[in-house]
Amino acid sequence: MSDLSEIKKKAEEAKEKPATYGPDIDLERYTTEAPEHDEKELSEIEIVDRQKLLNAGVDISGKDRSGTFIQVDSSVIHSAPSQEGIEVIPTRRALEIYPWLEDYLWKVVQVNTDKYTARAELEFQNGYFIRALPGVKSIFPVQACLYLKSENINQNIHNIIIAEENSELDIINGCANESPEAGGLHIGISEFYIRKGAKITFSMIHNWTETTAVRPRSGIRIEENGVFVNNYVCMHPVESLQLFPTAFLVGKGATARFSSILLAEKGVYFDVGSKAILSAPEARCEMVSRALSTGGTVIARGSMVGEVPDIKGHLECRGMILKGEGRIHSIPELDARAEGVDMSHEAAVGKIAREEIEYLMARGLTEEEAVATIVRGFMRVDIEGLPPILKEQIDRAIEIADKSLL
Amino acid sequence: MLEIENLTVSVEGKVVLENINLEIERGETRMLFGENGSGKTSLLMAIMGLGNYKVESGQIRFKGEDITDLPPYERAKRGIGIMFQRPPTIRGLKLKEMLELIENNGESPEELARKLNLSEFLERDVNMGFSGGELKKAELLQLIAQNPDLVLLDEPESGVDLVNISLIGTAIRELLQKDLHKSRMKGGLIITHSGYILDYVEADKGCVLVNKTIWCTGNPHEILQGIRERGYQACLTCQK
Ligand SMILES: Nc1ncnc2c1ncn2[C@@H]1O[C@H](COP(=O)(O)OP(=O)(O)OP(=O)(O)O)[C@@H](O)[C@H]1O
Numbered sequence A: 001m002s003d004l005s006e007i008k009k010k011a012e013e014a015k016e017k018p019a020t021y022g023p024d025i026d027l028e029r030y031t032t033e034a035p036e037h038d039e040k041e042l043s044e045i046e047i048v049d050r051q052k053l054l055n056a057g058v059d060i061s062g063k064d065r066s067g068t069f070i071q072v073d074s075s076v077i078h079s080a081p082s083q084e085g086i087e088v089i090p091t092r093r094a095l096e097i098y099p100w101l102e103d104y105l106w107k108v109v110q111v112n113t114d115k116y117t118a119r120a121e122l123e124f125q126n127g128y129f130i131r132a133l134p135g136v137k138s139i140f141p142v143q144a145c146l147y148l149k150s151e152n153i154n155q156n157i158h159n160i161i162i163a164e165e166n167s168e169l170d171i172i173n174g175c176a177n178e179s180p181e182a183g184g185l186h187i188g189i190s191e192f193y194i195r196k197g198a199k200i201t202f203s204m205i206h207n208w209t210e211t212t213a214v215r216p217r218s219g220i221r222i223e224e225n226g227v228f229v230n231n232y233v234c235m236h237p238v239e240s241l242q243l244f245p246t247a248f249l250v251g252k253g254a255t256a257r258f259s260s261i262l263l264a265e266k267g268v269y270f271d272v273g274s275k276a277i278l279s280a281p282e283a284r285c286e287m288v289s290r291a292l293s294t295g296g297t298v299i300a301r302g303s304m305v306g307e308v309p310d311i312k313g314h315l316e317c318r319g320m321i322l323k324g325e326g327r328i329h330s331i332p333e334l335d336a337r338a339e340g341v342d343m344s345h346e347a348a349v350g351k352i353a354r355e356e357i358e359y360l361m362a363r364g365l366t367e368e369e370a371v372a373t374i375v376r377g378f379m380r381v382d383i384e385g386l387p388p389i390l391k392e393q394i395d396r397a398i399e400i401a402d403k404s405l406l
Numbered sequence B: 001m002l003e004i005e006n007l008t009v010s011v012e013g014k015v016v017l018e019n020i021n022l023e024i025e026r027g028e029t030r031m032l033f034g035e036n037g038s039g040k041t042s043l044l045m046a047i048m049g050l051g052n053y054k055v056e057s058g059q060i061r062f063k064g065e066d067i068t069d070l071p072p073y074e075r076a077k078r079g080i081g082i083m084f085q086r087p088p089t090i091r092g093l094k095l096k097e098m099l100e101l102i103e104n105n106g107e108s109p110e111e112l113a114r115k116l117n118l119s120e121f122l123e124r125d126v127n128m129g130f131s132g133g134e135l136k137k138a139e140l141l142q143l144i145a146q147n148p149d150l151v152l153l154d155e156p157e158s159g160v161d162l163v164n165i166s167l168i169g170t171a172i173r174e175l176l177q178k179d180l181h182k183s184r185m186k187g188g189l190i191i192t193h194s195g196y197i198l199d200y201v202e203a204d205k206g207c208v209l210v211n212k213t214i215w216c217t218g219n220p221h222e223i224l225q226g227i228r229e230r231g232y233q234a235c236l237t238c239q240k
């Protein structure tokens, strides 16, 4: 196909193009050279920090999972499903097995979006292809782990996820890096295709360190009555992280739900949001975010475009600053382009209300207990499909919040 | 049990209570009257030790101990409990969890809620979208869990319907051990405008807050009658 050379050409042209959002990253700081690792059985994997992955929702024992994919730097070290009707294949291999898969590359994410998408194409390493065949429902979540190990490594991932008609796919995508000394840049392209009546629940948990730069780029195409549930949790520091997945609700009754929970400690920079374009009748979208700053910066974006009548969208963003120098900047955006569009947003940012702390103190809670209780309540969002590890992550956030007040 | 001596309190730099002297004995129930904005809520908040209500001078003693500088939770631990006039909403904390956080004598949230007909509220966020009467009942529910020795009630009957007032009245009677006599240990300080609560909870004394301080301590029914006939300011001229 001449398509491929066209893609390369576009990538070349966008090589220097800065991203719309987030601080610019000097790509020269990073290398794509890393030692190669072979594929292994789960029980033989030794080169990753299991606890770190567990904190990112990835259980290397493979227990209660319908499949596992692990990539360390540029090497896939494990890729296998454990349920019939579900495929988990490294992207490179999948492209060989299924020539038709080429048609799914760079369709819901544009290769010339910015220098990161260009880089992902020009320095493409690997990634995963996960698919649920028609009518198949994942019994357990499929887990995917993207891991940075080598010093100053630039990892370039391209994932394709397809839920065929009436299937259900539950994915936990956990990311981590080995140590703060190593640094690193993770670029991850993810293209989701949700067919008629299908559903994908995608929970992304980030467990980076203060020296990692992260630029995921995701696009989601949702057909008739398809459902996309996106959960994003980042309770750990990161040098700079910017993501803005975009969902295209093209089928009647398509639904997208984005939830994110963020903790920004001192020195951390998050620019996190999502966008939905509702272009079919009865499409529904909901975006909910909770951001807690103990000194870091959070830019919380939410954007919805209603292109046809009879769509419904709601955007809710709440932020809480527990320490003076933190910053939470909420940027909600609603764009209605037809009559009969029903979109709303609700944003509240501020510090923890003294009145609420004292109310609990009057009931016998110490100040620390009162703060922890309020923060825990604030961070509580009813999130579907998130692994129990989230609770521990949130408790950790509260511990940090507690300490920062003393 | 509670002794307040020459207490002056300011809010946001403005003196709202001046030279308050008040004593509540073990087993005593006291009614507090006073016009809107006279400082009744401020007095309860100061007794509870809430931050906005700054003690400029004077002393608050509870069970013989000076508690003027103690934080609210220390006062709660020593046995003071308050029903807020305008409790805040606590997002993400269910009423049931709130009851579990309160140290109590082991009664389950379900048992407690049944008494006040609040069972369906246990799974709701504390005070979120509660109606006026529901707020009062939820406050009382928490107080019952807490079971304090000194019960501070800020207009417990205001906004409550005729059926619920009897429910609330009965619960307050129990909380104040009204069925005991000599052995009654609980004290109460109850703010009321209408005095309807007196139909359910007998009070030993009443007093009136006028011009930032307390006047006219005496029979609560007579005081209420006096206010009805002559207004609050008359208390200034009629020093019992
Ligand atoms: N946070 C505050 N900031 C400014 N003024 C306040 C504050 N809290 C109370 N006040 C003022 O203090 C005075 C006493 O208020 P308080 O709430 O104690 O009155 P109250 O007797 O309980 O009235 P009501 O019967 O209406 O409940 C009022 O003038 C009120 O406006």
Ligand SMILES: [Mg+2]
Binding pocket: B040, B041, B042, B085, B154
């Ligand atoms: Mg009041």
